Amino acid sequence: KEAGSVEAPVPRVGVVVFVLKGKSVLLGRRRATICNSAFALPGGHLEFGESFEACAAREVKEETGLDIDNIEVLKVTNDLFHEGAEPSHYIMILLRAVLANPNQLPENLEPDKCDGWDWYEWDSLPRPLFWPLEKLLQDGFHPFLIV
Numbered sequence: 282k283e284a285g286s287v288e289a290p291v292p293r294v295g296v297v298v299f300v301l302k303g304k305s306v307l308l309g310r311r312r313a314t315i316c317n318s319a320f321a322l323p324g325g326h327l328e329f330g331e332s333f334e335a336c337a338a339r340e341v342k343e344e345t346g347l348d349i350d351n352i353e354v355l356k357v358t359n360d361l362f363h364e365g366a367e368p369s370h371y372i373m374i375l376l377r378a379v380l381a382n383p384n385q386l387p388e389n390l391e392p393d394k395c396d397g398w399d400w401y402e403w404d405s406l407p408r409p410l411f412w413p414l415e416k417l418l419q420d421g422f423h424p425f426l427i428v
């Protein structure tokens with residue numbers, strides 16, 4: 282690339298996790314450029330060489346202190362965000378999981394990036410939601426086991 286040219290922004294991979302507790306899911310209000318103040322799932326950037334499941338467990342642990350089990354990939358979305366100074370493009374991998382210890386309580390380990398984690402009934406989720414999640418709900422998506 283010639284000197285002084287600016288790298289074109291490239292799509293990055295985001296991994297987000299439906300941590301399920303009965304019919305409830307763990308959400309936190311984001312404090313970040315992308316979707317600031319929207320309710321979002323725990324998760325974050327896939328790091329080099331990481332599996333989706335390992336990233337899910339790492340990000341949930343880093344952000345909430347929770348240990349998760351039965352981690353499985355549910356869905357992939359392709360999302361262009363226009364919130365920042367530059368648009369950002371994410372391939373988002375959505376996974377579901379359950380608590381390794383059902384009695385473990387979430388902690389807000391990144392208070393500069395999230396207002397706090399809480400459990401919300403699927404049928405009465407708080408708004409505004411992280412817009413890619415809202416879009417999935419409008420399309421009838423849900424993260425629960427079909428029994």
Ligand SMILES: CC(C)CCOP(=O)(O)OP(=O)(O)O
Pocket residue numbers: 294295296313315324325326340371373
């Ligand atoms: C925007 C999202 C799909 C990917 C990035 O998630 P994030 O901002 O929570 O990232 P980190 O947890 O890695 O800081």
Ligand SMILES: [Mg+2]
Pocket residue numbers: 324325326340343344
């Ligand atoms: Mg993170």
Ligand SMILES: [Mg+2]
Pocket residue numbers: 323324325326340344
């Ligand atoms: Mg995150």
Ligand SMILES: [Mg+2]
Pocket residue numbers: 324325326340
């Ligand atoms: Mg991260």
